[in-house]
Amino acid sequence: METEQRVKEAIYRYLAGDKSYEDLLKTLPEIQGDLSRVRLAMEYISRGGDPERISDLLSWRDFEEFVSKAMELNGMDVARGIRAPPPRGFEIDVLGVDTISRIALMVDCKHWGRVRGISSVSVSMIERAKRALSRCDLIARILESFREARELYLAIVTLRETSIRSYGNVFIVPIYRFRDFLQNIKLYSEELGIEPLPNPCFLRYSLDSYLSK
Incomplete structure (x- = not known):
């Protein structure tokens, strides 16, 4: 001891x-x-x-760096700190794309000691994600492979374990489970009944690819 x-x-x-x-x-x-x-x-x-x-000793940058590296090690293309001004403004802490599974993952990094306000943070994240998807061309200019993602999942990564594993269509993932989560997003999705958001830029990408043949 x-x-x-x-x-x-x-x-x-x-x-x-x-x-x-x-x-x-x-x-x-x-x-x-x-x-x-x-x-x-x-x-x-x-x-x-x-x-x-x-x-209290960690910054949001510490969390973003850890999350970004974990996503890169899992084979994802990653971008951090994506911002867009109003109207339809949004911000994304970390965005990753797995071009093999055609899955994109938007992550909010919350280094709270205690998890407070999960519901309001989750609702806000869903709203931001929808605004971001309405401007998916802007995202694709920053992270080109985003066009290849068929769907977008949302996750809040926290410092500590919580009794809540999801809220709405948002995963709530403690940081120590994040690597396992990345490797098994589909399984987590099926278990928790989470539906991803469709990426409108993927439809355009698919059409452009078809027409260019």
Whole structure:
């Protein structure tokens, strides 16, 4: 128990800026030298640490970077921080496209210690996604492979486990399950009854491809 507490405190202090704990953390077999901030936060929580305490040391950029890398490692084309001004303005934290399965995934990164307002955040995300799809040509100029995605799934990624796995047509995914989620989106979709949004740019892409033959 004393060792667990010492490791948790070392992680916390390292994330707070005390680099004197770096050598100690690198020796942990669970971490395997990976000192990325979100990875360390996940280890802290897995050892019984308070998510709310550690979340104060993480920024939304830390989350976006972790999520983006996970999506890239899963073979997706990825873009971050997509913005469009009014009218029909929208913003997307992270967008990924799997050109093999023709699935796109829009992710909101929430590093809350406690999950609050999931329903309102999910509804807002659905509305933003619909506005984004109404301007899919703009998205495709930033992430060209978006035209090849037949459908768009939505997910909110959180720091801690929640009792809510979905709201509406939005997945709620704790960060430590994110890699498994990426590899099994269709299974999660079937299990939770989530329907993706159709991508209007895919229809145009398919028609253009047909006409060019």
